[in-house]
Amino acid sequence: MGRVICVCNQKGGVGKTTTAINLASCMALSEKRSLVIDMDPQANASSGLGVRLSSGEPSVYDFLLADEPYAHIVKPTALAYLDLLPSTQDLTGAEVELVAVRGRERMLRDAIAALIIRYDYIFVDCPPSLGFLTLNALVAADSVLVPIQCEYYALEGVGSLLKTIRRVQAALNASLTIEGFLLTMFDARNNLSHQVAQDVRKNLAHQVFAAVIPRNVKLSESPSFGKPVVLYDITSRGAVSYLALAKEIMDAEDERNVQKTAGVGARS
Ligand SMILES: Nc1ncnc2c1ncn2[C@@H]1O[C@H](COP(=O)(O)OP(=O)(O)OP(=O)(O)O)[C@@H](O)[C@H]1O
Numbered sequence: 453m454g455r456v457i458c459v460c461n462q463k464g465g466v467g468k469t470t471t472a473i474n475l476a477s478c479m480a481l482s483e484k485r486s487l488v489i490d491m492d493p494q495a496n497a498s499s500g501l502g503v504r505l506s507s508g509e510p511s512v513y514d515f516l517l518a519d520e521p522y523a524h525i526v527k528p529t530a531l532a533y534l535d536l537l538p539s540t541q542d543l544t545g546a547e548v549e550l551v552a553v554r555g556r557e558r559m560l561r562d563a564i565a566a567l568i569i570r571y572d573y574i575f576v577d578c579p580p581s582l583g584f585l586t587l588n589a590l591v592a593a594d595s596v597l598v599p600i601q602c603e604y605y606a607l608e609g610v611g612s613l614l615k616t617i618r619r620v621q622a623a624l625n626a627s628l629t630i631e632g633f634l635l636t637m638f639d640a641r642n643n644l645s646h647q648v649a650q651d652v653r654k655n656l657a658h659q660v661f662a663a664v665i666p667r668n669v670k671l672s673e674s675p676s677f678g679k680p681v682v683l684y685d686i687t688s689r690g691a692v693s694y695l696a697l698a699k700e701i702m703d704a705e706d707e708r709n710v711q712k713t714a715g716v717g718a719r720s
């Protein structure tokens with residue numbers, strides 16, 4: 453069964469999309485069957501992986517609201533183990549249209565139920581808001597990964613995100629966990645970056661990933677070529693840091709599986 457990780461922070465421009473596409477690509481390089489679901493009408497994850505659809509072409513919108521089969525929508529990428537469910541600006545309408553639909557918070561969860569078996573990791577790239585699209589991602593997910601930009605007001609909004617996560621856990625998805633908080637755009641020469649990183653680690657303690665994503669020009673250039681950074685410059689600091697993050701997440705999953713097996717052994 454694949455692990456569904458939702459990349460979420462209602463603050464804009466903190467590195468959600470960069471993280472979703474590059475982390476998924478690193479998983480794919482490790483031969484983990486991976487899928488990126490673009491839940492943002494800005495469609496940055498789609499273009500960043502080389503897919504640009506026009507409005508009206510089958511997309512995540514149709515997958516969620518028109519029962520369009522997955523096979524009509526899924527796109528291959530330049531990496532053998534990585535697929536994409538692309539979005540278009542049509543998804544903007546979903547926020548409004550979903551208001552009238554019964555079970556509207558569970559639409560993504562229901563839509564991907566049959567897919568989970570095909571993948572080891574599914575990453576959902578969320579828009580910068582806590583609307584229905586993000587709520588759908590949280591209800592569909594096993595865990596949430598929260599990128600935090602090493603800038604002023606880094607923790608702004610994290611309180612309301614945590615409150616939303618707790619509400620989802622209480623009412624809609626009891627097994628939702630926090631995969632971790634990820635420091636992004638860290639600039640080692642800048643005192644502020646160090647201060648923010650320290651502050652985040654003090655406040656969120658063991659939930660912060662050891663891997664830190666540096667500010668790195670290769671990460672901002674690669675989407676314009678429709679490529680993840682590992683195919684653009686695998687030796688860049690950006691690529692190396694996302695490879696380290698992927699390893700950290702895979703190791704954590706192995707550790708959980710060992711504990712689960714040990715738990716079963718102890719009971720039998
Ligand atoms: N580590 C990094 N180093 C340099 N540039 C980065 C880094 N991470 C992201 N960027 C750039 O910063 C901008 C915002 O990043 P990104 O699109 O990933 O954020 P986002 O949280 O998905 O934004 P939105 O809220 O609009 O969806 C992009 O231009 C991206 O290329």
Ligand SMILES: [Mg+2]
Binds near residue numbers: 470492578579
């Ligand atoms: Mg984005």
